[in-house]
Amino acid sequence: IAYIYYSGSDYSYFIDLDADEWKFLWYSAPNARAYRQYTFNLKVTDKEGNPIDNATVKVYDKNKTLEFETKTDSNGEIPEQIITRGYYDQAHGNTLVDFSPHMLIVEKEGYETYIMYFAPERKIDWTVSLERKKEEKVIIERRKKENMEEGLVLGFGFAIVFFGLAIFFLKGGEIK
Numbered sequence: 001i002a003y004i005y006y007s008g009s010d011y012s013y014f015i016d017l018d019a020d021e022w023k024f025l026w027y028s029a030p031n032a033r034a035y036r037q038y039t040f041n042l043k044v045t046d047k048e049g050n051p052i053d054n055a056t057v058k059v060y061d062k063n064k065t066l067e068f069e070t071k072t073d074s075n076g077e078i079p080e081q082i083i084t085r086g087y088y089d090q091a092h093g094n095t096l097v098d099f100s101p102h103m104l105i106v107e108k109e110g111y112e113t114y115i116m117y118f119a120p121e122r123k124i125d126w127t128v129s130l131e132r133k134k135e136e137k138v139i140i141e142r143r144k145k146e147n148m149e150e151g152l153v154l155g156f157g158f159a160i161v162f163f164g165l166a167i168f169f170l171k172g173g174e175i176k
Contacts, residue, residue, distance in 0.1 A: 051076025055108035
């Protein structure tokens with residue numbers, strides 16, 4: 001049980017508080033809020049466990065509000081972040097005004113985008129592995145482009161031959 005007294009600030013922040021049950025008694029704090037927050041640490045690696053630097057990491061709450069956006073360092077790690085799960089206030093009593101599920105997005109050029117939904121209940125310390133994009137997609141695109149260029153050249157060549165034959169037959173089909 002937490003006792004919330006008005007202390008000059010309307011907001012209290014409980015970071016990484018481990019509680020099985022959240023109960024509040026509100027004393028002289030009609031506008032107070034108690035925010036439930038958790039630290040968030042993340043490491044990004046490839047499938048072999050090698051760190052990926054300069055990957056973009058974003059976390060959004062359920063209302064699509066950006067909680068944070070940051071980049072990984074040379075160790076594949078982001079600076080520690082704080083995620084707000086939600087808040088309690090006098091109007092809602094012991095019912096959490098919940099900002100979850102949160103959405104984690106990890107992006108890096110050359111890798112598949114990683115997306116995961118989660119609801120923080122305790123301190124977070126995760127490792128995410130990214131998969132390289134499939135090379136055959138790139139090869140197929142290159143082949144399509146080459147095939148299109150070849151088709152244009154062949155089509156233009158056939159057009160010249162057809163035009164020459166048309167003139168030949170229009171003149172009576174005689175070779176002099």
